[in-house]
Amino acid sequence: MFASLPAAFLMMLLLAGTSATAQTCPPPGEAEGRCIELTAEGTNEVPEVQISPGQPTTFRFDSDVRAGGMTLENREHFEVAPGRRLLTLEPSEKMRGAKSSMVTVCFADDAVPACANFRLVVHPAIGERQVEIFRHPRSVDSVQAELRKTREENSDLRAEIQRLHAERDRPEGLIGLFASGMVGEAGIPSQTITKRITKRESNTLRPRTVTTFRAPGRVAIELWLENPDAVKSWTPQGAVLVGPRGEVLDATFWPAEPIPSGEERRVWLEVMAPDARTEGTFTLKLWEADGQRTFVIGNVTFPALTVGLGL
Structure with missing residues (x-):
């Protein structure tokens, strides 16, 4: 298992493991x-x-x-x-x-x-x-477990590289969506959850419309947000989804542009994760560039995938 590691390093690990x-x-x-x-x-x-x-x-x-x-x-x-x-x-x-x-x-x-x-x-x-x-110090058992984890991560990375190569060879646009399996005859399931979400009193943005979407391996949220501040614009910097057990899923958002004072803008968010990790009820957290103001809504859910979705 450790054939590729120097003998002196292995001896040090073994001695550390026996004393820990x-x-x-x-x-x-x-x-x-x-x-x-x-x-x-x-x-x-x-x-x-x-x-x-x-x-x-x-x-x-x-x-x-x-x-x-x-x-x-x-x-x-x-x-x-x-x-x-x-x-x-x-x-x-x-x-x-x-x-x-x-x-x-x-x-x-x-x-x-x-x-x-x-x-x-x-x-x-x-x-x-x-x-x-x-x-x-860490024991030899911990090192062995980390090496096993590293091999698993390397395998996952190789699979991800193969996926990226395959995607690079696919066409773009609408044909690319069908070729990737993201869109089938039934389209992409969506649902408007504006009336169901919960809002914090400390929110510095007002949600006008909240719509969620699902495709294989990813979910998205369309937000129409109003900035009620009469003086200062609101520039998003980061976003996450917090799951029912406290798990945190990083979200990308677009566009990364200010929401001007007293105006309304649309913001898209997307999370790449296995379908099982995006089931249940989530809390969405969006924060501003200077860290002073936040926008948090709860009871965020995503539609189920239609049977037979994709090619």
Whole structure:
């Protein structure tokens, strides 16, 4: 399995694996939340953790935290729930648009590193829900799992390259839509959900019409949005769909142009994901270029694919 790895590197991994007794971070993509490893060699590194106003972020440590050993910048703007191995931080609305803050946590034992620093970066709409903190090197089992994951990812990448080559050889325009299987005789299913969506009082845009679409492996949303601000235009910067279990799907949007004051514009969003991942009820989050204003709607659903869709 490790024939291509240098023997010295393998020996180092094996020695590390025999001495490590605590948990280790799973390979990327297999953990439900964020995972950070702390080592004596990396004491000068300050990991960034993304937080968002009104959304709690929980740090879960594999070692006891010293009581009173936490310092937090701008603490008056946070709800803080400390524990023996848990620390939950919920920033208030006063942190929206603020600069990053530092939090320092010190541990109850004499192990190294004695303390850990994290930079809390404020995002207007998305905060990390859970962050696992481990204070030891990774074991050989973790390396083997990561290598297996890497082989799987390489296989997926090769398949994606083959798909892109195949798409490059297809015609464009309407013929290309039929050739790709996105459109069949029944067309692309759509539904208008304007009357069903839920809206936040803090929204700085007004939804006039919301229509959702589905094609194999992707969904789209057509939004007609009004900017009621009498002075300032509204320029979208990013968008995501948040699923019923908290999963986040990145969305592309078009056009990336300002919505002028008092005017209405159409914005398209698209998500590339397997059909099973876009089933259920979602929350759409769209945020502005300077991070001060957001647009959030809930109860977003997508139509089912028509049987026999595509060629």
